[in-house]
Amino acid sequence: MTTTAERPQLSPGATSLDTxxxxxxxxxxxxxxxxxxxxxLAVFAPRAGDTTYRWSQESxxxxxxxxxxxxxxxxxxxVALLAVATLSSILRVRSKRRIPLWLVVVFAILFMFGFLTxxxxxxxxxxxxxxxxxxxxxxxxxFGSLAGVIGxxxxxxxxxxxxxxxxGAFTAAVVxxxxxxxxxxxxxxxxAGMLVGMVLAVFSIKYFVDQIIxxxxxxxxxxxxxxxxxxxxxxxxxxxxxxxxxxxRFPIPLLGDIPIIxxxxxxxxxxxxxxxxxxxxxxxxxxxTRWGLRLRAVGEHPQAADTVGINVxxxxxxxxxxxxxxxxxxxxxxxxxxxxxxxxxxxxxxGFIALAAVxxxxxxxxxxxxxxxxxxxxSNLQNTLSVIGSPVPSExxxxxxxxxxxxxxxxxxxxxxxxxxxGKPYIKS
Amino acid sequence: xxDPTEPRGDASAGGDLDPDVAIEEPGAIAPxxxxxxxxxxxxxxxxxxxxxxxxxxxxxxxxxxxxxxxLSVVLALLVGAIMIAFTDERVQETAGYFFARPGDxxxxxxxSVAGAxxxxxxxxxxxxxxxxxxxxxxxLTETLTFATPLIAGGLGVALAFRVGMFNIGGRGQMLxxxxxxxxxxxxxxxxxxxxMLVALIGGLVGGAIWAAIAGVLKARTGAHEVxxxxxxxxxxFYLVSWMLRTPGLLQAPGSSNPKTPAMKDSAIFPGxxxxxxxxxxxxxxxxxxxxxxxxxxxxLSRSSLGFKFRAVGINPNAARVAGINVKxxxxxxxxxxxxxxxxxxxNQVLGTVTTGFTAGIDAGIGFDAITVALLGRSTPWGxxxxxxxxxxxKAGGFSMQAAEGVPIxxxxxxxxxxxxxxxxxxxxxxxxxxxxxxxxxxxRKSAKEVAK
Numbered sequence: 001m002t003t004t005a006e007r008p009q010l011s012p013g014a015t016s017l018d019t020x021x022x023x024x025x026x027x028x029x030x031x032x033x034x035x036x037x038x039x040x041l042a043v044f045a046p047r048a049g050d051t052t053y054r055w056s057q058e059s060x061x062x063x064x065x066x067x068x069x070x071x072x073x074x075x076x077x078x079v080a081l082l083a084v085a086t087l088s089s090i091l092r093v094r095s096k097r098r099i100p101l102w103l104v105v106v107f108a109i110l111f112m113f114g115f116l117t118x119x120x121x122x123x124x125x126x127x128x129x130x131x132x133x134x135x136x137x138x139x140x141x142x143f144g145s146l147a148g149v150i151g152x153x154x155x156x157x158x159x160x161x162x163x164x165x166x167x168g169a170f171t172a173a174v175v176x177x178x179x180x181x182x183x184x185x186x187x188x189x190x191x192a193g194m195l196v197g198m199v200l201a202v203f204s205i206k207y208f209v210d211q212i213i214x215x216x217x218x219x220x221x222x223x224x225x226x227x228x229x230x231x232x233x234x235x236x237x238x239x240x241x242x243x244x245x246x247x248x249r250f251p252i253p254l255l256g257d258i259p260i261i262x263x264x265x266x267x268x269x270x271x272x273x274x275x276x277x278x279x280x281x282x283x284x285x286x287x288x289t290r291w292g293l294r295l296r297a298v299g300e301h302p303q304a305a306d307t308v309g310i311n312v313x314x315x316x317x318x319x320x321x322x323x324x325x326x327x328x329x330x331x332x333x334x335x336x337x338x339x340x341x342x343x344x345x346x347x348x349x350x351g352f353i354a355l356a357a358v359x360x361x362x363x364x365x366x367x368x369x370x371x372x373x374x375x376x377x378x379s380n381l382q383n384t385l386s387v388i389g390s391p392v393p394s395e396x397x398x399x400x401x402x403x404x405x406x407x408x409x410x411x412x413x414x415x416x417x418x419x420x421x422x423g424k425p426y427i428k429s
Numbered sequence: 430x431x432d433p434t435e436p437r438g439d440a441s442a443g444g445d446l447d448p449d450v451a452i453e454e455p456g457a458i459a460p461x462x463x464x465x466x467x468x469x470x471x472x473x474x475x476x477x478x479x480x481x482x483x484x485x486x487x488x489x490x491x492x493x494x495x496x497x498x499x500l501s502v503v504l505a506l507l508v509g510a511i512m513i514a515f516t517d518e519r520v521q522e523t524a525g526y527f528f529a530r531p532g533d534x535x536x537x538x539x540x541s542v543a544g545a546x547x548x549x550x551x552x553x554x555x556x557x558x559x560x561x562x563x564x565x566x567x568x569l570t571e572t573l574t575f576a577t578p579l580i581a582g583g584l585g586v587a588l589a590f591r592v593g594m595f596n597i598g599g600r601g602q603m604l605x606x607x608x609x610x611x612x613x614x615x616x617x618x619x620x621x622x623x624x625m626l627v628a629l630i631g632g633l634v635g636g637a638i639w640a641a642i643a644g645v646l647k648a649r650t651g652a653h654e655v656x657x658x659x660x661x662x663x664x665x666f667y668l669v670s671w672m673l674r675t676p677g678l679l680q681a682p683g684s685s686n687p688k689t690p691a692m693k694d695s696a697i698f699p700g701x702x703x704x705x706x707x708x709x710x711x712x713x714x715x716x717x718x719x720x721x722x723x724x725x726x727x728x729l730s731r732s733s734l735g736f737k738f739r740a741v742g743i744n745p746n747a748a749r750v751a752g753i754n755v756k757x758x759x760x761x762x763x764x765x766x767x768x769x770x771x772x773x774x775x776n777q778v779l780g781t782v783t784t785g786f787t788a789g790i791d792a793g794i795g796f797d798a799i800t801v802a803l804l805g806r807s808t809p810w811g812x813x814x815x816x817x818x819x820x821x822x823k824a825g826g827f828s829m830q831a832a833e834g835v836p837i838x839x840x841x842x843x844x845x846x847x848x849x850x851x852x853x854x855x856x857x858x859x860x861x862x863x864x865x866x867x868x869x870x871x872x873r874k875s876a877k878e879v880a881k
Contacts, residue, residue: 026650207853212595213803214852217845220800224841231836232516344838349663352597356656395671402660409657410650 027099030407031086031107038082038114042075045391049122055260057128062259071121078114082107116381123388130384131264131377138376139275139337140165140347143330144354145361145368146282147197147323152363153286154319155299155421159215160200162351163222164193164324168331170226173342174234176244182336185244186271186329193328194321196222201320205313208425219351227344234342246339247271271329271337278326283365295319299419302426312426327351356405363419375401500857501850509843510542513835517541545835552828553821563705568824570702570711574781576820578773580718582798583816584725585640585769587807591729592762593742594647598640598658599770599795601665606636606771607790608669608679611689611778614696615785624695629717629775636771637764639665644763648756654763662795670788681785689785698780714780719813721772726809728765738762770795804848819844 051071055064085107089099116125144161151158168189176185200218204211234242247269256266286292294315297305302312334346353375361368378401386394514520520541523534551557553572559565582599589596596602610632619627643657672678673687681690701716702709729735740748741758749755777790801819805812826840850857858865 203849203853203856207855209849209852214849216799216803217848217852220796220841221845221849224838224843224845227838228512228836228842229516231838349659352659356659359653359656393671393675395667399664399667402663406646406652406657406660406664409660410646410652 025093026410027104028086028089028093030410031082031089033407034107034111035079035082035086038075038079038111041115041118042072042079045118047071047075047118047121047391051117051120051122052124054124054126055128057263060257060259060263062257064259066124069117071117074117075114078110078117081110082114085110119385119392120388125384125388128260128263130380132267133380133383134373134377135264135268135272136333136338136376137380138373139272140330140333140350141354141357141372141375142275142279142369143333144327144351145357145372146278146365147193147327147330148355148358149286149361149363149365149368150282150295150323150326151197151320152358152422153299153419154295154316154323155302155419155424155426156201156204156316156320157211157215157423158197158200158320158323158327159212159355160196160218160222160324160351161327161354162347162349163215163219164196164327165331165334165347165351165354166219166226166345167192167196167222168328169334169346170229170331170342171328172332173244173335174241176336177241180245182245182247185336186332189328189332190325191328193331194325197321197324197327198317200324201317204425205316205320208427211423211425223345226342230342230344238341242341244336244339244341246336269337271333274329278329279365279369282326286365296419298426299421302421302424306426306428312428316426327354330354356409359418360405360409374404377401378404494854496863497854497857498851500861501847504850504857504860505843505846506546508846509839510546512839512842513542513545514538541833545829545833545839548829548832548835549822549825551825552832553825567709568828570709571824572817572821573715574710574712574820575823576817577712577714577718577780578776578794579797579801579819579823580813580816581721581776582770582773582794583801583805583812584721584809585766585773586798586802587805587809587812588725588729588738588769589762589766590802590807591742592738592758593745594644594654594759594762594766596640596643596658596763596766596770597655597796597799598643598661598767599773599798600791600793601658601662601795602636602639602767602770603774603777603791603795604665604669604788605639606632606774607778607786608672609635610775611692611786612679614692614779615690618693619695621695624693625698625779628696628779629772632775632778633768633771636774637768640763640767640770641760644760647763648759654759666788673788686787688787691785692779692783696779697783698776710781712780714776717772718776718816721769722809722813725769729809734761770798773798800844800848804844804851 049071051069051074053067053069055066056062085103089103092099144165147161147164148158171192172182172185172189174185175188176182179185196218200211200214203209203214230242249267249269250273251267252273256262258266286295294305294310297308298310298312298315298319305315306312331347334340335342340346354372357368357371357375360371379398382394382397382400385392385397517537519537520534523530523537527534552568554569556565556568559567582603585602586596586599610628613628613631614624617624617627639661640658642661643652643654646652646657647654669679670687673680673689676682679689680686681688698713700709701711701713727735729738737748737753737758738761740751740753741755741762745755748758773794774791777792777794778786782790797819801815802812804815804818822840822844826837829835829839830837855865857863
């Protein structure tokens with residue numbers, strides 16, 4: 001029901017109006033606000049001392065020298081550069097040109113550098129730990145957003161990502177505990193996520209129930225089921241049913257020795273490597289294979305797809321099931337991925353963040369992955385800064401990714417367009 | 430359980446637009462053609478006598494919404510019973526020697542399920558173990574107390590649904606409303622009555638503004654309200670958490686816990702049944718929720734604003750062509766929706782938890798409200814009934830957990846299954862072998878013809 005309300009403004013005529021007259025001012029305004037924030041930090045909360053960026057761990061073969069920056073001077077430099085970027089964006093909009101993506105990225109990196117330097121003044125920032133942790137925390141979000149992208153590209157809104165993650169975490173914990181085999185847990189988690197996806201598919205495709213209703217209800221159902229069985233069965237028998245073995249970290253030889261990149265990307269667990277493969281496969285499959293073409297056709301224009309002989313509902317069904325399996329795989333991160341026993345509602349809303357990443361990433365697997373990484377980075381940044389002692393109350397740090405997302409959604413991806421038949425059941429006439 | 434009748438009543442009152450409510454699945458529209466097709470039954474076939482009145486009535490009962498709803502509840506309770514039975518320890522023990530003495534296991538199954546559901550009933554409707562009627566009916570007042578915020582929140586979500594928007598931000602709106610109402614409640618000195626009113630209005634305005642952020646962003650920039658409301662939930666949570674641990678804002682003076690001081694007596698909602706006997710929790714908030722239901726019903730089906738709301742919800746393109754300010758409607762709808770969820774938050778701090786609150790004051794009601802609105806099919810009185818049903822599950826769930834050791838999460842399972850089944854009438858009909866209302870009255874005959 002929400003998506004139908006969205007569409008009218010996004011019809012071709014309205015979009016061109018919006019982008020030329022109104023939309024393009026959003027980026028300069030957002031730039032200006034962030035520049036003012038940085039300026040405010042520099043003026044009202046000046047910080048003395050140097051900030052040290054540490055790029056290596058003691059155990060690394062190749063040591064990268066630390067980067068030492070005088071905090072206050074660096075912040076002023078950043079403010080100046082941000083102001084330049086804002087001015088250039090204003091000039092570009094006035095001459096009716098688009099803001100290039102690289103400018104946004106450079107702006108974001110500059111702002112982040114300025115903020116980190118300011119927050120870490122007088123201490124050293126373990127960059128490897130920060131980035132490594134960000135990637136780990138982003139893993140379930142990335143799997144979840146891939147599931148969302150596949151579902152929505154096929155025309156089925158997948159709000160049940162949260163439920164699929166939770167089902168995956170639960171099943172992985174139980175199966176891996178009973179068998180002692182994390183790999184079996186991984187497979188079981190995929191099956192569990194797939195079952196949740198199939199329920200979503202059956203109700204939305206066969207019975208034409210509103211997809212958002214089914215998704216919301218499935219989240220509640222899975223939360224209820226897992227919590228019930230946790231209290232009733234797992235908690236009394238924790239030793240046999242809820243002590244999952246964990247996947248050990250598996251450093252990839254050679255690749256893992258590359259400075260900076262190696263420790264962050266290639267000394268992770270198997271689940272993270274599976275994540276790389278999944279992102280690559282989904283991206284390639286979606287845009288360069290027959291499967292992907294059919295999937296997108298079914299989500300954009302089911303009538304046309306049906307006319308050329310694609311079975312719309314069958315395609316949707318199996319792709320929603322596949323999406324469920326991917327999300328279930330993401331759920332394994334919580335239990336066998338980190339060796340933690342299952343607990344009630346342990347996904348804590350990650351499915352909704354993944355959903356936000358899908359829309360933030362404009363229904364594109366790579367962009368959605370980047371959005372998920374941003375969320376992972378932000379939540380880990382808070383952990384790191386609370387360790388070194390940040391001047392900002394930790395709540396505001398935790399709030400940051402969500403505020404940034406609101407800005408981003410309103411400023412940059414407000415004009416994004418969902419697949420045309422997203423959320424609409426296909427009733428063959 | 431009485432919810433199916435309410436939405437119907439509202440549908441007839443709300444005019445012919447209602448069957449097309451965005452939230453109803455296509456199948457729900459089907460029952461309408463059935464009577465019209467049944468009426469001119471003569472031309473269909475001459476050698477078959479026209480169906481008797483009884484037959485038609487039975488058919489309507491068998492295919493109507495009411496029966497589907499009742500059967501959905503029965504089916505969901507059945508699934509719940511299976512879960513209770515399978516996880517019961519005595520059932521598991523007796524299952525070990527099932528083939529030697531099957532009676533033992535069957536008895537254990539009956540014992541566990543009947544015990545749990547009896548506790549559920551006694552905790553939510555009437556407790557027969559009490560001596561007086563006043564004490565016996567206390568569970569029902571508990572049900573209404575639990576139902577109050579669910580009704581208010583459900584109305585908010587339902588109203589947004591009717592305009593084609595999905596407000597997942599109930600948690601954030603409740604938290605902001607609760608903080609403002611709570612702060613006025615414990616930090617400001619005002620005479621009795623006025624204090625309560627000011628706190629209530631403050632909370633409503635807070636919830637409305639917090640929700641309106643999403644509405645304005647959607648109207649101005651096209652930002653998807655689902656993302657924005659989810660994000661605002663987290664922002665509100667961390668904002669309130671910070672205020673709760675900062676002295677001078679919300680934290681109780683002289684305490685290091687992230688908790689507010691107790692509300693002043695002049696701001697607390699008065700109890701409705703204190704004259705009967707002490708110990709009843711039902712408070713004035715229920716009356717406000719009832720008034721809110723009437724107000725939402727009036728807005729949606731009697732006011733021109735409500736007409737525009739429904740028009741935008743059904744087809745924003747057509748609404749715009751008809752001259753309705755679609756973007757303005759998004760903002761107004763979120764304002765009202767947020768105020769209603771704010772009412773749920775205010776109800777929590779001024780009515781239910783008056784001894785000071787923490788960041789968990791929303792108690793998941795913001796999300797429960799979505800399920801309530803879905804079960805109520807986004808109609809005001811349907812939401813009201815669904816809120817009472819879920820309130821009963823909540824009240825009974827606690828006593829079930831206390832008396833029988835059945836985890837309260839079973840209630841979540843039953844609730845979600847009810848919504849799922851009600852949303853898919855064909856599934857329920859298939860399970861119980863009921864006739865399909867969209868099929869022709871003489872089903873066998875036509876089936877034969879198809880076979881030929």
